Amino acid sequence: MFRETLIGPRWLAVAGVSTLVFLAVITAISTPVVVGNVEEIGGWVIALLIAGFILILGAGLVGLDRRIRVSVSATHIDAHLSLFRVMHIPVTDVDKVEVADVSPSQAGGLGWRIVGSDRFVLWSSGSAVWLTLTNEGSRVIRSDRSEELRDAIQSVSQASPA
Incomplete structure (x- = not known):
């Protein structure tokens, strides 16, 4: 029926790469501290750090990919932002x-x-x-x-x- 891919602005890809580099640096710095003090830090803080890592990783990848895909089928209209279907x-x-x-x-x-x-x-x-x-x-x-x-x-x- 209909398919279209829209590419986001170039600055979004730069922001995505910058976010991923920032995440890598912060992870490299914080991992030895967290691993060395697991008992003192506690499970909730570690879970929060892992959730934050996943969210920042996702944001960086969406910025890096920067694609919106729109399609119309016989039954649905879909819009995907990178890998995520945001409209069905x-x-x-x-x-x-x-x-x-x-x-x-x-x-x-x-x-x-x-x-x-x-x-x-x-x-x-x-x-x-x-x-x-x-x-x-x-x-x-x-x-x-x-x-x-x-x-x-x-x-x-x-x-x-x-």
Whole structure:
């Protein structure tokens, strides 16, 4: 049906690499201290350090990959931010499809954003598909081919039983 991959800004890749380098340095410095004092530090602090490591690693990898993949199938509209599926919208939940301009300031930033009952996925300002859902929420997907994305969603919506 429809597939598109959007590449984020170059500075995001630089931020991702910087985050991973920072994580490697902090890990190299803190590991000997933690291993040498396991009894004094305690399990909760170690669990918190491991959770922080995983979150920072994930943020660095998302920044390094910096891809949004959008696809429309016969039953769903999906948006993936790197490896994570952030939107999975059944076509039957779409009430209205419009093309509109969107900016990061409307979304509260870049990437996958939640603003009230609205969800945004974008790397930059520009044309996007604005989906109004039957449950009163909306989903906004930034696309370099928004008219084509809108047409694909409309054709699938008309073909699927309500």
